Amino acid sequence: MTQQILITGAAGIIGVSLRDSLRQPDRHLRLLDIKPQIELGTGEAAQLIEASCTDPAAMFDACQGVDVVLHLGGLSTGGFNWEQYVDVNINGTYRVLDAARRAGVPRVVYASSHHAVGFHPSDTGVTVPDYLFPRPDSLYGVSKAAGESLCSLFHDRHGLDVVCLRIGSYRTRPTDQRALFNWLSPGDCTRLFEAAIATPAPGFRVVWGVSANARAIMSLDEAHAIGYVPIDNAEDYAEQINADTHSLHAQGGHFIGGPFTDVTFE
């Protein structure tokens, strides 16, 4: 049977990449974003939906017959105000989970962020565990931690399977010192989402989303438990990065969230 996957935020950086890399013969993608998307290619098994994830009716319609929702849509960095994070990220995630539950979707994969735990130290020499208690580094991080809480509630109360991916820094290549430990390459990002889609009965999981970086500080235990096997290594770019960028400590290097922990960061 054809697998139906709904991607919110499908016009974003990660969404566009997944639109391409998640293509499979027995799979159909519903690509939802608030902004216009690239037209469908010839033979592309997909549907474009222009809607907001904050719209309950649109989300309910989009979730009909769906096997997995990949919830990427929303404000993906700093620079917005509290009302915007509450509306788009917190309320939007609630609407997605609630629509999924009401439409009978069994699984949601939530694009969380390392910024949900960004004020935890990064330089203790101890592996940063899975399920680290939230310690957000910004209002953006708070919105991501709130999203994880909603995922937890919808699992415990309604039995929805939810995999929260605490994504590091998704880039085509690592571009700064911090990325040497938290880079997520496009190829590994696809492998991570494929694992979260395929793993049997995950329940509620919090999984680090990083590549096989030699300087990794995050646990990959839960990632391995869902079947994610990263391949790429930021170390391959280390020489270039060291030449290009400032020192790690100049970038908020004592904390997982890096520059987001700076008091001037909004």
Ligand SMILES: NC(=O)c1ccc[n+]([C@@H]2O[C@H](COP(=O)([O-])OP(=O)(O)OC[C@H]3O[C@@H](n4cnc5c(N)ncnc54)[C@H](O)[C@@H]3O)[C@@H](O)[C@H]2O)c1
């Ligand atoms: N890129 C990273 O390094 C990174 C790291 C950690 C977490 N994440 C998370 O992964 C997700 C995707 O990140 P990205 O880099 O592709 O971000 P992006 O900003 O490129 O994409 C986000 C998409 O969401 C859409 N969107 C915004 N408001 C919406 C709404 N109300 N309804 C539907 N769609 C809406 C935007 O139009 C955009 O296309 C985000 O949730 C982000 O927080 C990304």
